[in-house]
Amino acid sequence: MFKFVILLSAVACALAAEVPQGMLPQLDGRIVGGTATTIGAFPWQISLQRSGFHSCGGSVYSANIIITAAHCLQGGVSTSVLKVxxxxxxxxxxxxxVSVAAYKNHEGYNPSTMVNDIAVIRLSSSLTFGPTIKAIEMATQAPVDGAAAAVSGWGTLQSGGFTLPTTLQFVEVEMVSQEVCSSSTYGYGSNVRPTMICAYSKGKDACQGDSGGPLVSGGKLVGV
Incomplete structure (x- = not known):
């Protein structure tokens, strides 16, 4: 089953009252304390754009299907303003x-609890695979506690920041079991639902602009 990611960190990503056009308020975003990389290292990564601005991340599942977060598309956003x-x-x-032909949020998505925060996008034309565009296989089981993983995207680079990096960023994280994630160590308690997965990296955190992007472990997509 696919998982929504809770990124745990020693750094908090503060929300301000105003968010630039296109960028969604941070819910499960990504990169603070990241490192610049290239698309060749993460060829499944895409930028979901709204009205010409980067809005969320996503992953190539097939030549015409993208996986992203449901909250990136909530509110009935028109496909006419979306591109990948x-x-x-x-x-x-x-x-x-590429233009977006259609999208569908998970029927069980709950914006209050973030349960089932996943969506699929169908492109208007198929992508051509090559060194910089590749599909990524979905994991069939959760990675073990402590497993190495990576998240990537174009999210803001500092807590409370609104300036997006032009270049793709990534951070390395460690997977955290649900039991540990919900314990007093991290304090998430009952907020950790069966459809969620946790990852941790000290001094690195989530911020606006990368919701929906890939969490990859062992070469497979384990969460968004």
Whole structure:
């Protein structure tokens, strides 16, 4: 079963009252304390764009299907303002920019608890696979506690920041079991639901702009 990611960190990502056009308020975003990388290292990564601005991340599941977070598409956003950029290290240029034909949020998505925060997007035309565009296989079971994983995206680089990096970023994290995640060590308690998965990296955190992006462990997609 696919999992929604809770990223645990020693750094908090503070929300301000105003968010730039296109960028959604942080819910499960990604990169604080990250490192610049290239799309060749994460060829399944895409930028989901709304009205020409990077809004969320996502992953290539097949030539015409993208996996992202449901909250990136909640509120009945029109497909006419959505596009997907694939195959580019930068979110605002290069690669292939494709229109969105349709999308569907998980029927059980709950915006209050973030349960089943996952959605699929169908592209208007198929992507051409190559060194910078590849599908990623979905994991069939959760990684073990302490397993190495990575998250990638174009989210803000500092707590409370609103400036997106042009270049793709990534951070390495460790998987945390649900039992430990809900314990007093992290204090998430009952907020950790069966459809969620936890990961941790000291001094690195989630921020606006990367909701829906991939969490990858062992070469497989284990969460969004």
């Amino acid at each position: 950029r694939a195959g580019s290290t930068t979110w605002n240029a290069g690669g292939h920019l």
